[in-house]
Amino acid sequence: MIPVAFDYTKVNTVDEAVAALVSGGEDAKIIAGGQSLMPVLRLRMAAPEVVIDISDVAEMQGVSDAGDAIVIGAGTTHHAVMNDPLVKTHAPLIAMTTETVADPQIRHRGTFGGALAHADPAGDLPAAAVALDAVMTVAGPDGRRDIPAKDFFVDYFTTSLEPEDILVSIRIPKLGEGWAYHYEKFNRTAQGWAIVGVAAAVKRQNGSIEAARIGLTNMGPGPVRATSVEAALAGAAASDDAIAAAAENATDGTRATSDLHAKADYREHLAKVLTKRAVAKAAGV
Amino acid sequence: MTEVLDTSTPMGRPLKRKEDARLLHGQTNWTDNIQLPGTVHMAILRSPMAHAKITKLDVSGALDQPHVVAAYGAAELGDLNGAIPCVWPVTDDIQMPPFPALAVDKVRHVGDAVAVVLATDKTAAYDALEAIDVDYEPLPAVVDMEAALQPGAPLVHDGEGAPMSNECYTFPLPGTGIPYDEAKAKADVVVKRRFVNQRIIAGYMEPRAVVASPMGMSNEMTVWSATQIPHILRVLLSLVTGLPENALRVVAPDVGGGFGGKLQLYREEILAVQLARHLGRPVKWTETRSEDMVASHHGRDQIQDIEICATKDGKLLGLKVDLLADMGAYLQIITPGIPLLGMFMFPAIYKMESYDFNCVGVFTNKTPTDAIRGAGRPEATFAIERIMDELAAELNMDPMKLREMNWIQHEEFPYATIAGLTYDTGNYEAATAKAMDLFGYDELRAEQEARRASGDPVQLGLGISTFTEMCGLAPSRTLGALKYVAGGWEHCTIRALPTGKIELITGTSPHGQGHETAWSQIAASILGVEVEDIEVVHGDTGRAPYGMDTYGSRSLAVGGQAIKKAAERLVEKAKVIAAHQLECSVDDLEFVDGAFRVKGDPEKAQPLAAVAFEAFSAHNLPDGVEPTLQAEATVDPDDFSYPHGTHLCAIEVDTETGKSTIRKYVCVDDVGVQVNPLIVEGQVHGGLAQGIAQALYEGVEYDEDGNLLTASFADYLIPSAADLPSFVTGTTVTPSTTNPLGTKGVGEAGAIASTPAVINAIVDALRPMGVTDVLMPASPQNVWRAIEDAKGGAA
Numbered sequence A: 001m002i003p004v005a006f007d008y009t010k011v012n013t014v015d016e017a018v019a020a021l022v023s024g025g026e027d028a029k030i031i032a033g034g035q036s037l038m039p040v041l042r043l044r045m046a047a048p049e050v051v052i053d054i055s056d057v058a059e060m061q062g063v064s065d066a067g068d069a070i071v072i073g074a075g076t077t078h079h080a081v082m083n084d085p086l087v088k089t090h091a092p093l094i095a096m097t098t099e100t101v102a103d104p105q106i107r108h109r110g111t112f113g114g115a116l117a118h119a120d121p122a123g124d125l126p127a128a129a130v131a132l133d134a135v136m137t138v139a140g141p142d143g144r145r146d147i148p149a150k151d152f153f154v155d156y157f158t159t160s161l162e163p164e165d166i167l168v169s170i171r172i173p174k175l176g177e178g179w180a181y182h183y184e185k186f187n188r189t190a191q192g193w194a195i196v197g198v199a200a201a202v203k204r205q206n207g208s209i210e211a212a213r214i215g216l217t218n219m220g221p222g223p224v225r226a227t228s229v230e231a232a233l234a235g236a237a238a239s240d241d242a243i244a245a246a247a248e249n250a251t252d253g254t255r256a257t258s259d260l261h262a263k264a265d266y267r268e269h270l271a272k273v274l275t276k277r278a279v280a281k282a283a284g285v
Numbered sequence B: 001m002t003e004v005l006d007t008s009t010p011m012g013r014p015l016k017r018k019e020d021a022r023l024l025h026g027q028t029n030w031t032d033n034i035q036l037p038g039t040v041h042m043a044i045l046r047s048p049m050a051h052a053k054i055t056k057l058d059v060s061g062a063l064d065q066p067h068v069v070a071a072y073g074a075a076e077l078g079d080l081n082g083a084i085p086c087v088w089p090v091t092d093d094i095q096m097p098p099f100p101a102l103a104v105d106k107v108r109h110v111g112d113a114v115a116v117v118l119a120t121d122k123t124a125a126y127d128a129l130e131a132i133d134v135d136y137e138p139l140p141a142v143v144d145m146e147a148a149l150q151p152g153a154p155l156v157h158d159g160e161g162a163p164m165s166n167e168c169y170t171f172p173l174p175g176t177g178i179p180y181d182e183a184k185a186k187a188d189v190v191v192k193r194r195f196v197n198q199r200i201i202a203g204y205m206e207p208r209a210v211v212a213s214p215m216g217m218s219n220e221m222t223v224w225s226a227t228q229i230p231h232i233l234r235v236l237l238s239l240v241t242g243l244p245e246n247a248l249r250v251v252a253p254d255v256g257g258g259f260g261g262k263l264q265l266y267r268e269e270i271l272a273v274q275l276a277r278h279l280g281r282p283v284k285w286t287e288t289r290s291e292d293m294v295a296s297h298h299g300r301d302q303i304q305d306i307e308i309c310a311t312k313d314g315k316l317l318g319l320k321v322d323l324l325a326d327m328g329a330y331l332q333i334i335t336p337g338i339p340l341l342g343m344f345m346f347p348a349i350y351k352m353e354s355y356d357f358n359c360v361g362v363f364t365n366k367t368p369t370d371a372i373r374g375a376g377r378p379e380a381t382f383a384i385e386r387i388m389d390e391l392a393a394e395l396n397m398d399p400m401k402l403r404e405m406n407w408i409q410h411e412e413f414p415y416a417t418i419a420g421l422t423y424d425t426g427n428y429e430a431a432t433a434k435a436m437d438l439f440g441y442d443e444l445r446a447e448q449e450a451r452r453a454s455g456d457p458v459q460l461g462l463g464i465s466t467f468t469e470m471c472g473l474a475p476s477r478t479l480g481a482l483k484y485v486a487g488g489w490e491h492c493t494i495r496a497l498p499t500g501k502i503e504l505i506t507g508t509s510p511h512g513q514g515h516e517t518a519w520s521q522i523a524a525s526i527l528g529v530e531v532e533d534i535e536v537v538h539g540d541t542g543r544a545p546y547g548m549d550t551y552g553s554r555s556l557a558v559g560g561q562a563i564k565k566a567a568e569r570l571v572e573k574a575k576v577i578a579a580h581q582l583e584c585s586v587d588d589l590e591f592v593d594g595a596f597r598v599k600g601d602p603e604k605a606q607p608l609a610a611v612a613f614e615a616f617s618a619h620n621l622p623d624g625v626e627p628t629l630q631a632e633a634t635v636d637p638d639d640f641s642y643p644h645g646t647h648l649c650a651i652e653v654d655t656e657t658g659k660s661t662i663r664k665y666v667c668v669d670d671v672g673v674q675v676n677p678l679i680v681e682g683q684v685h686g687g688l689a690q691g692i693a694q695a696l697y698e699g700v701e702y703d704e705d706g707n708l709l710t711a712s713f714a715d716y717l718i719p720s721a722a723d724l725p726s727f728v729t730g731t732t733v734t735p736s737t738t739n740p741l742g743t744k745g746v747g748e749a750g751a752i753a754s755t756p757a758v759i760n761a762i763v764d765a766l767r768p769m770g771v772t773d774v775l776m777p778a779s780p781q782n783v784w785r786a787i788e789d790a791k792g793g794a795a
């Protein structure tokens, strides 16, 4: 459809962006890649009066090394993220997950920060962010603050960002040696959204699994950290049977919903199967 | 077998399409690109409810909005509110309720048109819709066909002259063969199944668009529309609006796909013409995709109760077909006829003694249905090919063997079928042998066995579809007997211009099929000129004498005959002129490589181009020969033609998730003589994609209140190349005898054949688990549930 008319402004710094949000109030909206916002506007599900384009904010672009973590600018496109050497080295799970997002055209426009801020329950990146204990750096009228990923995602399409906040960058702690990763995405068409997705990081030692971190996509209003599975895997044998047994806990703490592509019971079934597969693939079993 | 290619003419050569460079470089002329001075843009307010009374409609608020020129509801529109006619009243007592362009008092499906705004700015027109004040009093909606037929069900139409039930019509086929009960009494095995052929959306790339301009030559109204049927549209628009047909010119410029979805007279076309006339300025409308999903006709949507009976050795005895066909809320132009196109095809390629058919058309509060690629024939093919597999399973027979036992042998053609058709030609044995070879059937069966034995979570299934279809719509008399209002002939005019170029004017109206290339190949072969020297003119009632447009795989099978005849007539006339110029008798001339040569004296020759100039200057023509070199032909086919083919699908089904992945897809199609094998292959690929999509991805879903759930391409899934396998395609060539080119149709073949091949493969993979059917689209969830249900059933 056709959006309601709106004003457009392009900012050059984070401060300008926050100022624009403050002056625009409720009727202002950030646009990054526009891949989620434009559909919302076109369907007239939102009608902001002003749209603030942050794609020229230099500070929000690119990836840097911060010692024990890497920092990804919120405005970095999916394409740039998944091809970035720092991401590939220190946060391969982010690169793997990003590769499954949409299609190449959308990945050239859509941004890492936009995907997290939009908080679509079917979005792939929030699960990877919670699995890796990412930390969001946010700027608002009162300055900057950090929000851990587990506190960032609040509900369907809702984060703990205040209306005048902007997500500046995302810190991804380096997990160090010995970890291996896999994102298992289940969808119907190649460029489709996840019906269920499982982001897994597994540390192997000898024949067993020392530690695991699991994030689930689309098993509730936001990403879910599958802590029961993680607990069951810690110290378990790196075998099909042990992994399958641990994966049976995948629905703990989830709130699966029903939609066109999957009813809740099917989602729950998938969560178990896909967790088993994600962990097995990450663990090389 | 080596196929020898005759390279002396362009016929049969896999030429790249000459229209493609233009299409791919964006040098196209879509309807939405047309910008006329003074244009007003039309936007339509659509019902958000499936069934409701309009208790208040006040459009005056829209008039206060910027750039708005006019706004109308049905009341303001008055006599300008045309109604869409149904031109296929399939029975004498069919209920044909009114279908006004703007809804009057009541809305009957989500997307029903309620009001219209015209503004000088397109976005302003959309904005102004929000200023229209409308109140609805919701009424209970009927969504499910069986519920719609229950006594006491809410009525979709209950006004004056409207039906008192939701039954649109009941069409029984006058009995053929022995009575079905007799066949059944002789049978050892009876298999009965219910199949649901789901609702689908055409999903063309270019949305619908129309521009109506009252500023043509003299009093002419010019209508550009993204349509498959400019000629039929002109007749219908004239009938509906009262504009004299000779004052209407309809142009289908470049059209980006149709798949039957643009074989229609749509309410927006009526409104654009009426309002352009009323306001005296051009009116333009281009739909959004969201509108297309609710407002353009849908297709399929049948519940099929199928019973087949056979001897214990597998000899077919009889087939009984009971259909419920969803019409949706209104009848579009040929809505009721679609299932009847399938009626003839249920017996397919098989011989049997009895065939029973009954179809009930049902009104529901959903978008109207009508033709989508295959129109009736995919439904029939799906049912028969599915039940053949079920019968084979019941008989514990290989499904291909069962088919071989029962199909018409190649030496039996022409064959009068139990459904009353006469199949022209075919060779099912040859196509099947070739397909089985390309597929590696035995190896795949062995792998299937191994996977079953090892309990592999990924099971392998093999699906077969040996299909035929009737295409080349159609002998006009046959259409008349079926109560279709129009005929099925086609026209062609060919002009040899004084500069030697050829203008070929066809009544067909391509929208992606490659007619410009294929038609040029036919004419060039007869006229002895280069393909590049021929310009194909199409889709314009102002340039073409007449035509019947493009649908039903008819363009080549029917239109091709007209091209051939016109070209031959042109050569005939040219020969008379050439003989006069060369001072010899017509009989002394031969026509070789585009020139008339005196037999035995090849030096004495006159090329066609020179004859064309003589015919133009007319300085020295034989007595009684009229100036100009042109010829025309209008051809009404004697009969349909019947392409066929064998499609084989190997599919891997992940029994843990329910996801199906096509491992190998082989098809060998016989579409008769091929004018351009590359285009044939392209049509097959596109058709396969669409048919496989119905099997695995596409499906319109409504909730119980009649809200469309699959209202965008995020929810209505259309596969891309990434989701489909690399197809292995082959052909056999059994020329048709119903047209002099020996061609059949290919536009719908892939879409008709592939759907049951895929579903048969999935069921074959899961049969040992007790699965005997899976709902389409066979999404992972549907397959998983079929497995779970079978487990439950076994317990």
Ligand SMILES: Cc1cc2nc3c(=O)[nH]c(=O)nc-3n(C[C@H](O)[C@H](O)[C@H](O)COP(=O)(O)OP(=O)(O)OC[C@H]3O[C@@H](n4cnc5c(N)ncnc54)[C@H](O)[C@@H]3O)c2cc1C
Pocket: A029, A030, A031, A032, A033, A034, A035, A036, A037, A038, A054, A074, A075, A100, A101, A102, A103, A106, A109, A110, A111, A112, A113, A114, A115, A116, A117, A118, A120, A122, A123, A124, A125, A161, A165, A166, A167, A168, A191, A192, A193, A194
């Ligand atoms: C067809 C299609 C398929 C897709 N498939 C997938 C998929 O499979 N998996 C997946 O994960 N995603 C998918 N996406 C979404 C894609 O990842 C988007 O790019 C992403 O969700 C949004 O990023 P963006 O930069 O385009 O954000 P925008 O659309 O510009 O913004 C989205 C929202 O976030 C807000 N926002 C953006 N940046 C910031 C910021 N820095 N600070 C505060 N708020 C901000 C905006 O105000 C807006 O509300 C798909 C999108 C499309 C169109």
